[in-house]
Amino acid sequence: MTLPLRPDLAGLEPYGAPQLDVPYLLNVNENPYAPPPEVVDAVTEAVRAATGGLNRYPDRDFLPLRADLAAYLGSESAAVGLDADHLWAANGSNEVMLHVLQAFGGPGRVAMSFAPTYSMYPEYARDTFTQWHVAPRASDFSVDPDAAVAEIQRVRPAVVLVASPNNPTGTALPLETTRRLAEATRTSGPDGGASVLVIDEAYAEFRRAGTPSAVTLLAEHPHLAVARTMSKAFAYAGARVGYLAAAPTLVDALRVVRLPYHLSAVTQAVARAAVAHADLLQRQVTQIRQDRDACVAWLRERGFDTVDSDANFVLFGRLDDRHAVWKGLLDRGVLIRETGPQQYLRVSIGTPDEMTAFRDALTEVTGL
Template structure:
């Protein structure tokens, strides 16, 4: 029916649908949608998911709460997610020891939407967002989509952030939004408290139309940090322009639920409420996230297992050698993934692993690859496949 309609339109003088140009924004003309490969292979280690599905007790609680929410789906959800925000405040207080009120917490469909709200509220035409590369590849897309100028400073060779360089860059660029990932994606690097303090202090010296830039510390992988690694949540009381974002996708094994959140001053959160779409967070999502939070202790037990597997993976990778005999470089990581390299042809290594049923991520600086931490069986498969690929490449170069 559609083909006939188009043909009839053409016969009457209208243009065929395939020849009509749509008024796409010029800066989007050559862009591709964001997304890591989603391939059907036995071992998926490319998008930093938690490899352990929720236990049956967690599933039962989620099903019960979702069923309760479904019975009222003819009504709009609580547009401010007040119950969920209280649950999130309670969780963060338990984890960090910092008392938080529910109106200091914001929740949205993944930390991606949280970040987009930040750029919608504090970015825009004539304003600049700043981060330090290499870092999360979605940040420039949030800036692009909100007509915010995107600028990156540099990280050091070991992917740490030099406080003096960061402060100087802030004073030079004068951004309205500063984005810091800690642990950083794709490197896994956590920021010391002193570095975050230096960034916040530098931001207080910059005037943006009589205001100060906002600093957002993205702690999507915070629960995977090694013992003693601090959270920026402890700095919120000192810096009213600071916010800390988190997600339930990773540690809570809830990537499919799409729930991210942010904690900041009430004024900061109220600014995000202005730009959010009406009823942006469904009743189903709110119910599922609240149910998962009730099982935080059992879910966090899985995190300890993943930390141990990560550390074992780092140790193993540091014992491996490239075909030329040089040892791997492996980044220090406080996340549930490991960045390693440097390969002369990283794509060939990535493809070799894929040919053996193991999918990792070709991301980050040139020559590096990133592997998410999976189950012990998945990591054994990764090690076996990588050993085969390196042996094969060694024979080819001999």
């Protein structure tokens, strides 16, 4: 018996990085530091309280959580005027992005980005029957604003997705580039209106000093959305909470396409407990930044082509046989990611012990 699978899905494999049982997991950009005991206690109590009402559906619009996230962004990014109506949340930023494509993409419409970038973007487009278009980044993995604006005006996309810091390169957009993209997308949509410009800031808390968030531009551009996640800086990957800030009219469009009660009562409780302890959960961010910069310097000293990173990972190359290097590290118990441009590998920043294991293994494999 054959099933009526969509023809465009035939032969495809599900997305996912390798999940292997090795001592050093440095492949999916997780925060290597577990939530501290104070946060564990707060989350446990929040879950206990939520469990008493699990016979009822959760708060469908989760306004208290949205208000908490608005306050966090306002303090973290000096954003003015954000409230619950400007925030949206879902089960990871992946679901947030899917909501964006469900609301603004679809048959006959185009979503675009600048490659190399996050490998899930074309899957959001595929799953919403949206045409996918990519334009190249510059040789240093930056986005050339003149070239980007010209391509946006030519393609007339419904949605433009730009990761900043970018995955897998770690490069962040200068605020002036974001502003240029926001101005260009005011009138670049398929019907002469706006394109929705999504700046994906999943790694924003790790950006280097002096790199502002696109959140500061939201008041000027009602078609701009800034996506975030609690998976990285909040050390909350297992909780699956992502969120987005935008004008209320854009947020309201996402409410139309979300599944009923998509954010469980337990997820809402866990997320609010985390936001209330943001300082504790993020106390290792400075350490991760320092270890990232030390990793970049160490790799460069050994002759690797290494990209300046504003994230919690480092892209390095150029490797004649990157798979052989990846496999050599794996044989030594170190799992990193074979992704992005050919000849490059990506390593997540781990604990000091994990980074020592990575350096020792890479030295053995490459002889450098």
